[in-house]
Amino acid sequence: GENVEQHPSTLSVQEGDSAVIKCTYSDSASNYFPWYKQELGKRPQLIIDIRSNVGEKKDQRIAVTLNKTAKHFSLHITETQPEDSAVYFCAAGTTSGTYKYIFGTGTRLKVLA
Amino acid sequence: NAGVTQTPKFQVLKTGQSMTLQCAQDMNHEYMSWYRQDPGMGLRLIHYSVGAGITDQGEVPNGYNVSRSTTEDFPLRLLSAAPSQTSVYFCASSYSPTLASPLHFGNGTRLTVT
Numbered sequence: 001g002e003n004v005e006q007h008p009s010t011l012s013v014q015e016g017d018s019a020v021i022k023c024t025y026s027d028s029a030s031n032y033f034p035w036y037k038q039e040l041g042k043r044p045q046l047i048i049d050i051r052s053n054v055g056e057k058k059d060q061r062i063a064v065t066l067n068k069t070a071k072h073f074s075l076h077i078t079e080t081q082p083e084d085s086a087v088y089f090c091a092a093g094t095t096s097g098t099y100k101y102i103f104g105t106g107t108r109l110k111v112l113a
Numbered sequence: 114n115a116g117v118t119q120t121p122k123f124q125v126l127k128t129g130q131s132m133t134l135q136c137a138q139d140m141n142h143e144y145m146s147w148y149r150q151d152p153g154m155g156l157r158l159i160h161y162s163v164g165a166g167i168t169d170q171g172e173v174p175n176g177y178n179v180s181r182s183t184t185e186d187f188p189l190r191l192l193s194a195a196p197s198q199t200s201v202y203f204c205a206s207s208y209s210p211t212l213a214s215p216l217h218f219g220n221g222t223r224l225t226v227t
Contacts (some may be wrong), residue, residue, distance in 0.1 A: 005135035007169070043203060043218040044156070051213050089155060091215075091216075097164050099144065099210040100171065105155035 002027040004092050006104025011014045013080050014112050021075045021107045030102075031064060032093035033073045038106075045088060050076070076081035080111045114139050119204050119219035126194040134189040134222050136204030141215070144210045145187040146171070147179065147200045149200040150221075162187055163210040187193065194226045 002025040013019050025033075031052035036044035050057045050064045050073065057064050063076040077084055087108050093101040120135045138145065146161035158171030162181040176198060178190040187206075191198060201223050205216040 009153070028149075043220050044216075045218070047217040049213075074125075094211065095211050095213055095219055099169075100158060100161065101146065101207075101216055102158065102172070103127050103148070103156040105153065 002030075002100060002102045004091050004102050004104040006107060007067055008107060009105065010108045010110070012110045012112060015082060017078060017080055017084070019075075019077045019080055019084070019109055019111075021088055021109075022089070023075075023092075023104050024074070025071050025084065025092040025102070026063050027092065027094060027098075027102070028071075029094045030071075030092040031095055032094070032101075033064070034091050035064060035075050036089045036100075038089065039086045047088075061068060064078070074083075077109075080109075082111050082113050085111045086107055115138065115215050117204055117206055117219035119202075121222060122220065124222060124224050126224065128155070128194060128196060129227060132191055132194065134202055134204075134224075136187045136189065136219060137185050138187075138204075138206045139185065139219065140206065140208075142183065142206035142208055144164070144207045144214075145181065146205050146216070147177070147187070147189045148203045148205065148213050149173065150203060151199075151200050159189065159202075178196050192226075196226045197224045198200070198224065202226060214227075 034049035160179040170182040208214040
């Protein structure tokens, strides 16, 4: 079945450094790739998304890249701040056929002040 | 708009009991879904619906039933609760299943089965 692998499971960076989280998906029909941030005890919230017809998207300190051939997509956070500390989830969605959003297992990011 | 509303926030059940987790959205979203979140396992899809009267199974459907009689509501039923169903449950909706649109999550229901 469909699967999304996410690495690393935990990531610690110094404040001001960059953080990169990587995901790989298995379903060739996947065409939508959102990223969510979840703070402790809260619901997941969308931070950025990318569609399969785009290779890269940037929003201030956050960027996402997509390599459809390799079925890889990555989240890049630059100039990290303590408030970036949270769990980040990638997901792969399909808009035809199965209409599923499958999530990765999450990355716990700690930004050390 | 209230967005996606889940009730209850917390629930404790004994093994074998049944219950329904409620989910309602006021955004006129076609697509609705249920996820469970367990430590280290991310968000796993239980069931989803692409519109009123249509439901389908996700990754972990066993032990759960859903129905979608209206666009707004998508209840999740546990028929006979088991300790393995202890988890945090999230309902999520999006505008359309055929358009690449983000999921909007409710605040979750924390369920404990003893």
